[in-house]
Amino acid sequence: MLIRSRKPWDVIDYKTTDENVYLNRRSLLRAMGIAGAGLASASVVGGSFAPFVSSARAASIAGFPATRNPAFTLDRPVTVEEEAITYTNFYEFGSSKNIWRKARKLVTDPWIITIEGLVDNPLQLDASELIVRTGPQEERLYRHRCVEAWAMAVPWTGVPMSRLVTLVQPKAEAKYIRLETFFDPSVAIGQRQSWYPWPYVEGMTIDEAMNEMAFIGTGLYGRAMEKQNGAPLRIVLPWKYGFKSIKSIVKMTFTDQRPVSFWEKLAANEYGFWANVNPDVDHPRWSQATERMLGTGKRVATQLYNGYGEQVAYLYKDMKGEGDRLFR
Ligand SMILES: Nc1nc2c(c(=O)[nH]1)N[C@H]1C(S)=C(S)[C@@H](COP(=O)(O)O)O[C@H]1N2
Numbered sequence: 001m002l003i004r005s006r007k008p009w010d011v012i013d014y015k016t017t018d019e020n021v022y023l024n025r026r027s028l029l030r031a032m033g034i035a036g037a038g039l040a041s042a043s044v045v046g047g048s049f050a051p052f053v054s055s056a057r058a059a060s061i062a063g064f065p066a067t068r069n070p071a072f073t074l075d076r077p078v079t080v081e082e083e084a085i086t087y088t089n090f091y092e093f094g095s096s097k098n099i100w101r102k103a104r105k106l107v108t109d110p111w112i113i114t115i116e117g118l119v120d121n122p123l124q125l126d127a128s129e130l131i132v133r134t135g136p137q138e139e140r141l142y143r144h145r146c147v148e149a150w151a152m153a154v155p156w157t158g159v160p161m162s163r164l165v166t167l168v169q170p171k172a173e174a175k176y177i178r179l180e181t182f183f184d185p186s187v188a189i190g191q192r193q194s195w196y197p198w199p200y201v202e203g204m205t206i207d208e209a210m211n212e213m214a215f216i217g218t219g220l221y222g223r224a225m226e227k228q229n230g231a232p233l234r235i236v237l238p239w240k241y242g243f244k245s246i247k248s249i250v251k252m253t254f255t256d257q258r259p260v261s262f263w264e265k266l267a268a269n270e271y272g273f274w275a276n277v278n279p280d281v282d283h284p285r286w287s288q289a290t291e292r293m294l295g296t297g298k299r300v301a302t303q304l305y306n307g308y309g310e311q312v313a314y315l316y317k318d319m320k321g322e323g324d325r326l327f328r
């Protein structure tokens with residue numbers, strides 16, 4: 001296991017090392033007409049928490065920050081924290097990216113998760129307990145690529161998905177995991193929009209779940225997950241478009257049937273099951289050749305499997321029959 005033991009004085013600095021990134025972000029906020037100056041200066045005051053960090057998250061919680069696993073490195077600066085936790089996709093709270101305040105109404109403690117279906121050890125337990133049973137937590141730096149062509153690079157805290165699979169012991173017939181988000185339109189006002197096929201559903205194969213990159217996220221930037229980022233736990237599949245990384249999970253079902261996701265139900269020609277990042281397969285409505293980094297607005301070339309081909313390409317090598325659907 002490539003886990004480095006961290007000394008107490010070895011503080012992780014999440015502020016990017018690239019000063020231009022920060023300066024550019026400031027001008028971007030200004031251009032967007034946000035009260036950018038205030039937010040921006042608050043975020044760099046050493047030691048004190050910026051206003052966009054919730055008090056629950058600012059409070060120290062056991063397990064945070066977790067030791068960083070140095071096996072997962074980046075080819076780009078870490079995105080400024082404020083951007084990653086205030087620009088989010090969480091349709092349960094509306095289709096805008098600016099839903100972080102609305103998402104804070106979600107009660108995430110206690111949070112019961114059911115793991116059922118074709119497994120020898122079905123479980124129903126609190127999210128915190130699940131993390132203890134699949135721990136220890138670690139931190140990983142991953143790229144994230146939304147199908148809409150924005151991207152970020154962030155330090156997630158969490159546990160490998162393979163530990164959960166091992167814990168519940170899938171039966172031989174199980175091939176897929178179907179994941180489901182909560183349904184509570186009294187809090188999640190986006191769920192009052194009845195034309196969407198709530199609850200949000202996603203899926204992966206068990207082979208994908210066993211891959212070393214597949215991660216259960218419990219935190220970001222060394223603190224517990226903000227609600228808008230999918231507290232108390234979410235999936236992180238960095239080689240796939242972001243919509244596969246389902247947030248605030250309440251149920252996981254091991255099955256022999258391929259799950260039909262929320263987005264696939266809405267628009268199967270745009271959002272398929274595999275959804276592996278591929279710069280050569282355009283979305284029907286836009287190019288996927290490049291992506292825009294949150295914070296800097298910098299355009300960078302999109303990479304096959306989001307740059308994780310070495311780790312995941314073997315999963316798809318015999319799937320030629322599916323043609324380019326592999327990447328939608
Ligand atoms: N339940 C749920 N999970 C979700 C979404 C959502 O709307 N609802 N959006 C997805 C999309 S499109 C992306 S890009 C990522 C965004 O994660 P972030 O907002 O934490 O960056 O979450 C994914 N998980």
Ligand SMILES: [Mo]
Binds near residue numbers: 089145147148241242
């Ligand atoms: Mo996305």
